[in-house]
Amino acid sequence: MLEAHDITVHLGKRRILHGLSLAAAPGEVTVILGPNGSGKTTLLRAVTGDVPAGGRIALDGADPRRLRPWELARRRAVLAQFARLAFPFTVLEVVRLGAEAAGEIGAAAAARARAALARVDLAGYEGRLYQELSGGEQARVQLARALAQVWEPKGPEGPRWLFLDEPVASLDVAHQLQVMEIAADYARQGGGVIAVMHDLTLTALFADRVVLLEAGRVAAEGPTAEVIRADRLARVYGCRIDVTTAGDPPRLIVTPVPERRGAAAGARAGG
Amino acid sequence: MVALSEATGPVAGDRRLRARRATLALGGLVLVAAWAALATGAAGVSLPQALGRLVTGAGLTLQEQVVLWEIRLPRLVTGLCVGAALAVSGAVMQGLFRNPLADPGLVGVGAGAGLGAVTAIVLGGLLPPALAALAGIYTVPIAAFLGGWAATLILYRVSTRAGRTSVATMLLAGIALGALAGAVTGLLVYAADDQQLRDLTFWGLGSLAGASWPKLAVAAPVMLLAMAGTLWLARGLNGLALGEAAAAHLGVPVQRMKNLAILAVAAATGAAVAVSGGIGFIGIVVPHLLRLATGPDHRYLLPNAALLGAALLVGADIVARSVIAPAELPIGIVTALMGAPVFLWILLRRRGVVDL
Numbered sequence: 001m002l003e004a005h006d007i008t009v010h011l012g013k014r015r016i017l018h019g020l021s022l023a024a025a026p027g028e029v030t031v032i033l034g035p036n037g038s039g040k041t042t043l044l045r046a047v048t049g050d051v052p053a054g055g056r057i058a059l060d061g062a063d064p065r066r067l068r069p070w071e072l073a074r075r076r077a078v079l080a081q082f083a084r085l086a087f088p089f090t091v092l093e094v095v096r097l098g099a100e101a102a103g104e105i106g107a108a109a110a111a112r113a114r115a116a117l118a119r120v121d122l123a124g125y126e127g128r129l130y131q132e133l134s135g136g137e138q139a140r141v142q143l144a145r146a147l148a149q150v151w152e153p154k155g156p157e158g159p160r161w162l163f164l165d166e167p168v169a170s171l172d173v174a175h176q177l178q179v180m181e182i183a184a185d186y187a188r189q190g191g192g193v194i195a196v197m198h199d200l201t202l203t204a205l206f207a208d209r210v211v212l213l214e215a216g217r218v219a220a221e222g223p224t225a226e227v228i229r230a231d232r233l234a235r236v237y238g239c240r241i242d243v244t245t246a247g248d249p250p251r252l253i254v255t256p257v258p259e260r261r262g263a264a265a266g267a268r269a270g271g
Numbered sequence: 272m273v274a275l276s277e278a279t280g281p282v283a284g285d286r287r288l289r290a291r292r293a294t295l296a297l298g299g300l301v302l303v304a305a306w307a308a309l310a311t312g313a314a315g316v317s318l319p320q321a322l323g324r325l326v327t328g329a330g331l332t333l334q335e336q337v338v339l340w341e342i343r344l345p346r347l348v349t350g351l352c353v354g355a356a357l358a359v360s361g362a363v364m365q366g367l368f369r370n371p372l373a374d375p376g377l378v379g380v381g382a383g384a385g386l387g388a389v390t391a392i393v394l395g396g397l398l399p400p401a402l403a404a405l406a407g408i409y410t411v412p413i414a415a416f417l418g419g420w421a422a423t424l425i426l427y428r429v430s431t432r433a434g435r436t437s438v439a440t441m442l443l444a445g446i447a448l449g450a451l452a453g454a455v456t457g458l459l460v461y462a463a464d465d466q467q468l469r470d471l472t473f474w475g476l477g478s479l480a481g482a483s484w485p486k487l488a489v490a491a492p493v494m495l496l497a498m499a500g501t502l503w504l505a506r507g508l509n510g511l512a513l514g515e516a517a518a519a520h521l522g523v524p525v526q527r528m529k530n531l532a533i534l535a536v537a538a539a540t541g542a543a544v545a546v547s548g549g550i551g552f553i554g555i556v557v558p559h560l561l562r563l564a565t566g567p568d569h570r571y572l573l574p575n576a577a578l579l580g581a582a583l584l585v586g587a588d589i590v591a592r593s594v595i596a597p598a599e600l601p602i603g604i605v606t607a608l609m610g611a612p613v614f615l616w617i618l619l620r621r622r623g624v625v626d627l
C-alpha cells in the first residue's frame with residue numbers, strides 16, 4: 001500500500017502541493033492525471049522522497065524518506081519524466097545499472113538487463129550507445145532500467161513498485177500499448193504501479209484507479225470510470241472533452257473537441 | 272551494429288572483459304615505463320646495471336647507488352603516485368560534475384592547492400611555533416589540501432544548481448579561481464625571500480625534480496588513501512551519470528557520495544601539487560582515452576586511470592629529462608604539449624553531442 005496524507009510541498013517560494021492525500025494499492029495501476037503544472041511530477045517526487053514534503057507518507061508501512069537509499073531502491077524504481085546521460089554508456093550498461101541497484105552482479109545482472117531490454121522490444125540494441133538512440137528508444141531503455149531494478153513484482157519485503165512519470169509521452173502508438181501492457185502485467189502479478197499520464201484514452205483503457213489533480217489539489221479520485229467523466233475533465237482541463245463508449249467489450253473513448261467546430265474539425269470530417 | 276557487438280566483447284554491450292584486459296595491459300605499461308625511467312638519466316647508469324644490481328647494490332659505485340636510490344627511485348615513485356592521483360582525480364571530478372571536461376587542473380582546484388602550498392611556504396614561518404612544530408613537514412601538504420578542498424567546494428556551489436552542473440559556469444568559475452590564486456600567489460612573491468622564490472617558480476610549471484623520500488613519505492599515503500577511497504565511489508558515480516535524482520532512485524547515498532568525492536579529489540590533488548606543483552592535462556586526457564577504449568564504467572575506469580596516469584606521467588618525465596639533457600624541462604610543459612591538443616580535439620569532437 002502507498003498511502004500519502006496531507007502532502008505539502010514548497011518549491012522555491014511557491015507552495016506547489018496543498019495538503020493532498022493519495023492511496024494506491026499493489027495489484028492495481030493507479031494513474032495520476034492533471035493539466036501541465038498541476039503538480040503530478042511533484043507529487044511523484046514527494047512520494048519517492050526526492051523533494052522535502054510535509055505530511056505522512058507510507059510505502060508498505062515504511063516512510064520512504066526514512067529508509068536507507070539502497071533499501072528503498074529494492075522496493076521501488078522510478079522512471080523520470082526527463083533523463084539525460086552524461087557518458088557514453090552502452091544500452092546494456094544503462095539497463096544493468098538497474099539490475100545492480102537490486103543487488104545483482106556479474107553475469108546475472110547482465111542477463112536480467114538483457115531480459116528487460118527484450119521486454120521493451122529492444123533486443124539487439126545491447127551494444128548500441130545510449131546517446132545515439134532516438135528519443136523514444138531512449139525512453140524505452142529507461143523503462144527497461146527501471147524494470148530491471150524491480151524485476152520481480154513481489155519481493156521478500158512485500159510488493160515492489162514502479163513509479164512512472166509519463167512513460168508513453170514519446171512513444172509510437174504500438175509501443176504506447178506495449179508499455180501500458182507491461183505496467184498492467186506488473187500490477188496483475190502483485191506489484192504496484194503509479195503512472196503519470198496525459199493520454200486519457202490510454203488511461204481509460206489501462207488504469208484501475210485515477211487521481212485527477214488540479215492546481216496542487218485532488219480534484220477527483222476513484223475507479224477509472226467514475227473519474228473519467230466529460231463534465232469533470234472539461235472543467236479541470238478547460239476544454240471540451242467527449243467521453244463515449246464503443247467496441248466489444250465496451251471501452252471508454254476520450255476525445256478532445258475543438259471549440260470552433262465549423263472551421264477545422266468539421267471541414268476535415270467532410271462537412 | 273554487428274561490428275559494434277563484436278568489438279564490445281562476448282556479450283553485446285558488455286565491456287567488462289575488455290576493461291579487465293586493459294587493466295592487465297596497463298599494468299605491463301607501468302612496469303615498462305618504470306624500467307625505462309630507472310635506466311634513463313644524465314648520470315649514465317645503464318639499464319642492465321640498474322636492473323641487475325638495484326636490489327643488491329653490489330657492483331655499483333657509491334655514486335651510482337646514490338643516483339639510483341636517492342634520485343631516480345624517489346623520482347620514479349613520485350611520478351607514479353602523482354600521475355595516478357591526477358588521473359583518478361580527473362575521472363572522479365568528471366563523474367561528479369557529469370562532464371568529461373571537468374579537471375582539477377583546469378577548473379581551479381590545482382590552483383587552489385598551489386595557492387595553499389605557496390602560502391605555507393612563504394607564510395609558514397608566521398605560524399605559532401607550537402603549531403608549526405606540530406604540523407612539521409606536513410604543513411605544505413595540509414595547506415595544499417585545504418586550498419584544493421576550498422576551491423572544489425566553491426566550484427561545486429557556484430556551478431551546480433538543483434543537481435545540474437552548468438559547464439560554462441564551471442569553467443568560468445575555474446578561470447576566476449585560477450586568477451584569484453594567481454593574484455594572491457603574485458602578492459606572496461613580494462613577501463618571499465630567495466629560497467622561497469625558487470620554490471615558488473617550481474609550483475608554476477610543475478616538476479618532479481624536487482622528489483625525495485621524506486616528501487613522499489608524507490604525500491604518498493595521502494594519495495594512495497584518497498585513490499583507495501574512490502573505489503567506494505565507483506558505483507555511485509555510475510548512477511550519477513543518469514543525474515542526481517536517478518542516482519538516488521538507484522539507491523546511491525548521493526549527498527554522502529558527493530562529499531566523499533570532493534574530499535578525495537582535494538586530498539589527491541592537494542598531495543600531488545604539494546610534491547610536484549601544477550601538472551596539467553593528465554586528469555583530462557587519461558580518463559577520456561579510457562572511456563573511448565573501454566567505456567565509462569567507473570569500477571574499471573578509476574583503476575585503469577590510475578595505471579595509465581602513472582605510466583603517462585613517468586613517460587613524460589623521461590621526455591622532460593631527455594630532450595635537452597643534461598638540462599631538463601619542467602614536466603608541466605611536456606604534459607601541456609601532449610595534453611592541450613587532445614583537449615582541443617575532445618572539444619571539437621563533442622560539439623553538438625553534449626551541450627556545454
Ligand SMILES: Nc1ncnc2c1ncn2[C@@H]1O[C@H](COP(=O)(O)OP(=O)(O)OP(=O)(O)O)[C@@H](O)[C@H]1O
Pocket residue numbers: 011012014016034035036037038039040041042043081
Ligand atoms: N524547481 C521548481 N521550483 C519552483 N517551481 C517549480 C519547480 N518545479 C516545478 N515547479 C512548479 O510546480 C508546479 C508543478 O510542477 P510539476 O512538474 O509537478 O507539474 P506536472 O503536473 O508534472 O506538469 P507536466 O504535465 O507539465 O509535467 C508548476 O507550476 C511548476 O512551475
Ligand SMILES: [Mg+2]
Pocket residue numbers: 040041042081165
Ligand atoms: Mg510532469
